[in-house]
Amino acid sequence: MVALVDCNNFYASCERVFQPALMGRPIVVLSNNDGCVIARSNEAKALGVAMGAPWFKVSRRFQALGVQVFSSNYALYGDLSRRVMQVLARFSPRLEVYSIDECFLDLSSWRGDRTALGAEIVHTVQQWTGLPVSVGLAPTKTLAKVANRMAKAGHGAGGAVLDWTQWPAQRETLAALPVEDVWGVSTRWGARLRQMGIATALALAEANPTRLRKVFSVVLERTARELAGQSCLPLELVPPSQRQIMVSRSFGQRLTQREELEAALTAFAMRAGEKLRRQRLRTRVVSVFVHTSPFDRAASHYANAATLVLEHPTRDSGRLVRSALQGLGRIFRPGLAYQRAGVLLPDLAPEQVEQGVLFSSAPGDNARSDRLMDCLDALNRSPARRAVGYASELQGHAWRMRQRHKSPASLSNWHDLPIVHAR
DNA sequence: TCTGGGGTCCTAGGACCC
DNA sequence: TCTGGGGTCCTAGGACCC
Numbered sequence: 001m002v003a004l005v006d007c008n009n010f011y012a013s014c015e016r017v018f019q020p021a022l023m024g025r026p027i028v029v030l031s032n033n034d035g036c037v038i039a040r041s042n043e044a045k046a047l048g049v050a051m052g053a054p055w056f057k058v059s060r061r062f063q064a065l066g067v068q069v070f071s072s073n074y075a076l077y078g079d080l081s082r083r084v085m086q087v088l089a090r091f092s093p094r095l096e097v098y099s100i101d102e103c104f105l106d107l108s109s110w111r112g113d114r115t116a117l118g119a120e121i122v123h124t125v126q127q128w129t130g131l132p133v134s135v136g137l138a139p140t141k142t143l144a145k146v147a148n149r150m151a152k153a154g155h156g157a158g159g160a161v162l163d164w165t166q167w168p169a170q171r172e173t174l175a176a177l178p179v180e181d182v183w184g185v186s187t188r189w190g191a192r193l194r195q196m197g198i199a200t201a202l203a204l205a206e207a208n209p210t211r212l213r214k215v216f217s218v219v220l221e222r223t224a225r226e227l228a229g230q231s232c233l234p235l236e237l238v239p240p241s242q243r244q245i246m247v248s249r250s251f252g253q254r255l256t257q258r259e260e261l262e263a264a265l266t267a268f269a270m271r272a273g274e275k276l277r278r279q280r281l282r283t284r285v286v287s288v289f290v291h292t293s294p295f296d297r298a299a300s301h302y303a304n305a306a307t308l309v310l311e312h313p314t315r316d317s318g319r320l321v322r323s324a325l326q327g328l329g330r331i332f333r334p335g336l337a338y339q340r341a342g343v344l345l346p347d348l349a350p351e352q353v354e355q356g357v358l359f360s361s362a363p364g365d366n367a368r369s370d371r372l373m374d375c376l377d378a379l380n381r382s383p384a385r386r387a388v389g390y391a392s393e394l395q396g397h398a399w400r401m402r403q404r405h406k407s408p409a410s411l412s413n414w415h416d417l418p419i420v421h422a423r
Numbered sequence: 424t425c426t427g428g429g430g431t432c433c434t435a436g437g438a439c440c441c
Numbered sequence: 442t443c444t445g446g447g448g449t450c451c452t453a454g455g456a457c458c459c
Binding site: 038245293 | 424425426427428429430431432433434
Binding site: 428430433435 | 446447448449450451452453454455456457458459
């Protein structure tokens with residue numbers, strides 16, 4: 001038995017925690033660079049704001065309707081997410097943090113009233129973090145997703161809680177659920193399934209699993225079996241080690257100068273190094289990519305990547321920066337308007353095990369480099385954020401993203417701490 | 424003027440091994 | 442006329458997730 005706890009309209013709800021006056025009002029949160037709509041409050045959904053809509057195209061219309069807009073504030077969302085997960089861990093030590101706003105809990109050993117437990121989870125998270133959540137209970141993860149969806153729609157017996165095993169209208173619910181709304185089925189597979197006459201979750205649950213595996217893959221077969229009540233996706237209680245690290249951004253404006261791109265890639269490589277070291281990993285490969293905007297009509301689209309295989313795995317930001325700039329040298333074409341770039345570390349290894357190299361001339365990371373990196377990380381940790389870096393980052397700042405509607409970092413910056421006045 | 428940023432898994436095919 | 446049978450590893454591409 002598994003519970004899926006999912007925060008309602010997470011980013012929008014986070015913005016309300018420190019601005020309660022926004023309760024009941026339509027809110028949207030934008031992607032980096034204030035590009036697209038990536039989260040909407042229920043009120044904004046009701047007004048017809050589409051998920052993924054380019055904000056510059058629809059902002060006039062919706063701001064006239066009173067929609068409040070926010071740039072994304074991941075410092076805030078990440079901190080609130082951590083707090084929610086801490087609360088949930090009190091209810092079951094066996095949990096899988098599935099995403100920034102979702103968590104699966106193993107309740108198979110819970111003997112009490114499950115709906116009551118769900119209601120207590122909803123109440124506690126609300127009271128301790130200020131965030132609304134919904135709970136779906138079911139024998140499989142995929143069905144827990146369905147149950148959560150029903151709970152959010154207000155069908156649950158306990159308000160925001162729905163126990164699938166107690167739900168009298170299972171078949172009707174699955175029959176009314178479009179197949180592409182099932183977890184693990186998106187538009188492409190949905191279209192192909194419809195061609196096969198499988199248009200609803202019920203039809204998928206009753207489809208022949210072997211045929212699904214043959215036509216699609218074992219992934220869809222599992223989804224179908226899960227819908228039919230057979231658990232195929234175990235809880236991942238221990239998060240597996242990360243396989244790759246990526247840092248990439250769209251620029252605040254188009255870049256044409258190589259030095260500007262170098263500045264951006266320096267910052268990205270630095271950030272990648274921080275992520276690498278936080279997880280106690282090294283990388284053997286540094287890949288760098290740039291591209292122009294696919295939406296720019298004037299010029300033809302250019303996208304390219306360069307991959308550098310290092311002689312020794314490294315966790316040294318200096319090495320990452322040098323490799324990234326070297327890679328850029330291979331793919332930079334003058335005269336283009338670059339819109340985005342990134343650094344990818346696709347081949348990670350644990351920090352402490354290192355494969356030796358038989359014919360090696362270059363030195364790998366040494367104790368001195370390790371100490372330097374630890375020192376760098378210590379200096380750059382909050383509150384002295386971004387205290388020390390590499391000089392090539394100073395060659396330009398035009399790449400930095402637009403964030404015209406950002407709320408304060410109320411939980412992660414002393415200067416942004418809310419002040420409560422008492423009388 | 425302006426269109427996000429991360430990740431994962433699976434499969435097929437090619438290269439290699441004995 | 443005719444040329445085996447079993448493996449592994451790696452990568453690219455395509456799908457999915459939030």
